[in-house]
Amino acid sequence: MTPAVTTGVWADVVGQPEAVRVLLEAARAALHFTSGRSAAPGAMTHAWLFTGPPGSGRSVAARSFAAALQCTGDAEEPGCGECSACRTAVAGTHADVRVVVPEGLSISVSEMRSLVQVAARRPTTGRWQVVLIEDADRLTEGAANALLKAVEEPPARTVFLLCAPSDHPDDVSVTIRSRCRVLSLGTPSPAAIADVLHRRDGLDPQTAEWAASVCGGHVGRARRLATDDEARRRRESVLRIPLGLRRFADVFPASDDLVRSAESEAKTVSGTLDEAEREALQTAMGAGGTGKGTASATRGAKGALKDLERRQKSRATRTQRDALDRALVDLAGFYRDVLLAAFGADAPLAHPDKAEDVRAAAGQWTPESALRRLEAVLACREALDMNVKPRIAVEALVTALHTGR
Amino acid sequence: MSAPAVTPDPLHLVLGEEELLVERAVRAALEAARLADPEAELRRVRVTEITPAELAEMLSPSLFAEGRVVVLDAAQEVGKEIAEAVTTYAKQPADGVVLVVVHTGGGRSKAAKDLPGALRKAGARLTECAKITKPSEREAFVRDEVRRAGGRIDPAGVAALVEAVGQDLRELASAAGQLVADAGGKIGEAEVRRYHRGRAEVTGFVVAEKAVTGDRVGALEALRWALHLGVAHVLIADALADAVRTIARVSAVGRADPFRLAGELGMPPWKVKKAQAQARGWNQDGLAAAMQVVADLNAEVKGVAADPGYALERAVLRILDAHQPR
Numbered sequence: 121m122t123p124a125v126t127t128g129v130w131a132d133v134v135g136q137p138e139a140v141r142v143l144l145e146a147a148r149a150a151l152h153f154t155s156g157r158s159a160a161p162g163a164m165t166h167a168w169l170f171t172g173p174p175g176s177g178r179s180v181a182a183r184s185f186a187a188a189l190q191c192t193g194d195a196e197e198p199g200c201g202e203c204s205a206c207r208t209a210v211a212g213t214h215a216d217v218r219v220v221v222p223e224g225l226s227i228s229v230s231e232m233r234s235l236v237q238v239a240a241r242r243p244t245t246g247r248w249q250v251v252l253i254e255d256a257d258r259l260t261e262g263a264a265n266a267l268l269k270a271v272e273e274p275p276a277r278t279v280f281l282l283c284a285p286s287d288h289p290d291d292v293s294v295t296i297r298s299r300c301r302v303l304s305l306g307t308p309s310p311a312a313i314a315d316v317l318h319r320r321d322g323l324d325p326q327t328a329e330w331a332a333s334v335c336g337g338h339v340g341r342a343r344r345l346a347t348d349d350e351a352r353r354r355r356e357s358v359l360r361i362p363l364g365l366r367r368f369a370d371v372f373p374a375s376d377d378l379v380r381s382a383e384s385e386a387k388t389v390s391g392t393l394d395e396a397e398r399e400a401l402q403t404a405m406g407a408g409g410t411g412k413g414t415a416s417a418t419r420g421a422k423g424a425l426k427d428l429e430r431r432q433k434s435r436a437t438r439t440q441r442d443a444l445d446r447a448l449v450d451l452a453g454f455y456r457d458v459l460l461a462a463f464g465a466d467a468p469l470a471h472p473d474k475a476e477d478v479r480a481a482a483g484q485w486t487p488e489s490a491l492r493r494l495e496a497v498l499a500c501r502e503a504l505d506m507n508v509k510p511r512i513a514v515e516a517l518v519t520a521l522h523t524g525r
Numbered sequence: 526m527s528a529p530a531v532t533p534d535p536l537h538l539v540l541g542e543e544e545l546l547v548e549r550a551v552r553a554a555l556e557a558a559r560l561a562d563p564e565a566e567l568r569r570v571r572v573t574e575i576t577p578a579e580l581a582e583m584l585s586p587s588l589f590a591e592g593r594v595v596v597l598d599a600a601q602e603v604g605k606e607i608a609e610a611v612t613t614y615a616k617q618p619a620d621g622v623v624l625v626v627v628h629t630g631g632g633r634s635k636a637a638k639d640l641p642g643a644l645r646k647a648g649a650r651l652t653e654c655a656k657i658t659k660p661s662e663r664e665a666f667v668r669d670e671v672r673r674a675g676g677r678i679d680p681a682g683v684a685a686l687v688e689a690v691g692q693d694l695r696e697l698a699s700a701a702g703q704l705v706a707d708a709g710g711k712i713g714e715a716e717v718r719r720y721h722r723g724r725a726e727v728t729g730f731v732v733a734e735k736a737v738t739g740d741r742v743g744a745l746e747a748l749r750w751a752l753h754l755g756v757a758h759v760l761i762a763d764a765l766a767d768a769v770r771t772i773a774r775v776s777a778v779g780r781a782d783p784f785r786l787a788g789e790l791g792m793p794p795w796k797v798k799k800a801q802a803q804a805r806g807w808n809q810d811g812l813a814a815a816m817q818v819v820a821d822l823n824a825e826v827k828g829v830a831a832d833p834g835y836a837l838e839r840a841v842l843r844i845l846d847a848h849q850p851r
Contacts, residue, residue: 367777368777368809368812369777369778369779371773371777372773372774372777503820503821503823503824506824506827506828506829507824507827507828508820508823508824508827509763509766509823511770512766512770512819512820512823513820513823515770515773515816515820516816516817516819516820516821517820519773519812519813519816519817520813520817522813523810523813525813
C-alpha cells in the first residue's frame with residue numbers, strides 16, 4: 121500500500137488513510153478525464169456517499185474531495201491546499217461548490233428542488249459542479265425524492281457528495297443509496313486525533329492526548345474539550361451523575377442540570393445569532409429607510425421575518441437536542457466502561473480519566489443493572505429523537521439510572 | 526312632561542371583561558335612565574371610532590331636553606384627546622345625559638390606563654365585572670342566576686349544572702333561567718340531570734388528577750369523555766406527565782412546609798400542597814414506574830403508537846397499577 125497522504129487538503133482528514141487513497145485516485149482520474157486524457161476506469165463516479173460515525177470527518181473528507189476536484193495546482197497530486205480553488209472550496213466559498221449545511225431539524229423539499237436546478241448548470245470557473253450535502257440523513261422523504269432524479273443521471277460535469285452516519289435505510293433512503301458510491305470512514309484512532317490536535321491546532325501534546333482519549337473518536341469534540349473550559353466543565357458534571365444518585369431526591373437536581381445546561385447552550389447560540397440575523401433581514405427588507413416608497417417596500421417584510429423566526433426556532437431545538445445528545449453519549453460511555461470493568465475486559469476505556477469512578481461503580485452494581493442503565497440511556501436518545509419533551513425524557517432516564525431496573 | 530321621580534346617575538363606569546356582566550350593567554344603566562325619561566335614546570360607539578368634536582356633540586344636552594344614554598365601548602383603547610374630553614365632561618356632566626364608559630381595566634397607553642381613576646374621582650358609579658375564574662365564584666353566580674329567575678338550587682344541583690353546561694356564563698345563565706321555567710322553583714341534581722346529560726368540558730388535568738389518586742373508574746370515565754370531546758391526545762399526555770412528575774418531585778424532598786418548598790421547587794404553593802396530599806398514595810418504585818410510563822406515552826402520542834387513544838388508556842391503567850399506598 122502506498123504511504124498515507126497527509127499533505128494539502130488531505131491533512132484535515134484525520135486517521136483515514138484508506139479513504140484518502142480512494143479519493144485521491146478518484147480526483148486524479150477526474151483530472152485526467154477533464155483534461156481529455158485517458159482516465160483510470162471506475163476510479164471516478166458522479167455520486168458519492170460518505171458514511172461514518174459522528175466526528176469521523178465525513179464532511180471534512182467531502183470538502184477535501186471537492187477541493188481536490190477543483191484544484192488548479194499540482195497536476196499529479198490534486199488537492200494541493202495552496203491554490204485559490206482549494207482554499208475557497210474548503211472554506212465553502214467556491215463558486216462551483218454548493219454546500220448544504222442544515223441548521224434546523226430537517227432539509228425541506230423546496231430547498232432540494234432549488235438545489236437540483238443549480239446542479240443542472242455547467243461549472244463556471246472550476247472543472248466540476250460540486251453539490252455537497254452535509255447531514256443527508258436529515259433529508260425529509262420528499263426532499264430525498266426530489267433529489268433522486270438528479271443523483272441518478274446528473275449532467276456530465278456534476279458531482280454529488282452526500283454525508284450520512286451510515287447507509288442504513290433509516291439514514292439514507294435505499295433509492296438514493298443505490299445510486300451512490302459508498303465510502304465508509306472508520307473511527308479515527310486516538311493517536312491520529314492527538315497528532316492532528318497537536319500539529320494543526322497547536323495544542324500541547326499532553327492536552328491533545330487527553331482530549332483524544334476521552335472524545336470517543338470524535339475529532340471536533342476532542343478539539344472542543346481541549347480548548348473550551350465550559351465544555352470540560354459540562355463533561356465533568358455529566359460524568360458525576362452516575363455515582364451521585366444516592367437517594368431518590370438526587371434525581372431531580374441531576375436531570376434539571378442536564379436539561380438546563382442544554383437549554384443554556386442553545387440560548388447562547390441563539391443569543392449571538394438571532395438578533396443580528398433579524399436586524400440584517402430587516403435592513404435588507406428596507407426597514408429604517410426614509411422617503412418615497414419605503415412603506416410599500418417594507419409591506420412584505422412581515423412574512424419574511426416570520427419565516428426567519430421559524431428557522432431560528434428550529435435551529436434552537438436542534439442545538440438543544442445536540443447538546444443533550446452529547447451529554448447522553450458521555451453517560452453511555454461511562455456505563456460501557458463499567459460493564460468492561462465488571463467483566464475484566466481490557467479494551468480501552470471511553471473515559472480513561474474516570475477509571476476510579478468506573479471501578480467503584482463496577483463494585484456497586486451487578487453487570488445486569490449496569491447494562492439496564494446503559495440501555496436506558498440509549499432509549500432516552502431515541503425518545504429525544506422522537507420529539508419527546510426533553511425534561512420528561514431526561515427525568516425518566518435519571519430515575520431509571522437511580523433504580524437500575 | 527312630569528318631573529322625574531328619580532334622577533339617574535349621570536356617570537357610569539363599567540370595569541371588567543366578563544361580557545355578560547358588562548352587558549347587564551349597560552342595560553341596567555339604560556333602564557334606570559328610561560325610568561326617569563321613557564323616551565331616552567341609546568347611543569353606542571367605540572371610542573376609537575369618534576372624534577372629540579363628535580363626542581362633544583353627543584354629550585351636549587339637546588334642544589328639547591330629551592334624555593340620552595351614551596355608551597362608550599372599549600374605553601381601554603382610548604386616545605389622549607378623547608380621554609381628556611371625557612374627563613373634562615365628567616367634572617361637569619350635562620343635564621339629561623347619562624354617560625356609560627365600558628373599560629376592561631387594562632389598556633396600553635397612559636391615557637387609557639388613567640381613565641378609570643379619573644372617572645371614579647369625578648364620582649362615577651362603578652360596576653365591577655371582573656372575569657369569573659374561581660369555581661366558587663362561578664357557583665355563586667349560578668345560585669344568583671337561579672334566584673333572579675325566581676327559584677332555588679341546592680349545591681349538588683349547582684355542581685351538576687356547571688359540569689354539564691361548562692364555564693361560559695352566558696350559557697350558564699340561560700340554562701339556569703330555562704331550568705327554573707321548566708322544573709319550577711326548586712332545583713336539585715335530579716332536575717338538572719333530567720334536562721342535561723353528559724359533560725361539557727373535561728381537561729387533561731381532570732384525567733390526570735383522577736389517575737394519580739387511584740380513582741380507576743373515574744379516571745377511565747374522564748379519559749373517555751376527554752377523547753370524546755376532542756381534547757388533543759398530546760395535552761392529556763402532558764397533563765399526566767406533569768401530575769406524575771410533580772408528585773415525584775414533591776415526595777422526593779420529603780414533608781415540609783409547602784410555602785418554603787414552593788420557592789425551592791419553582792411551583793405555586795397550592796400545587797405543592799395538592800401534590801403532598803396525592804403523594805400519600807405513592808411509593809418510590811411506583812413513582813419510578815409511572816415516570817417511565819408517562820415518558821413512553823409522550824413518544825407514543827407523538828406518532829409512535831398506531832392508536833394514540835389506546836396508548837393513553839393503557840398508560841392510565843399502568844399508572845393506576847403503579848399507584849399503591851406506601
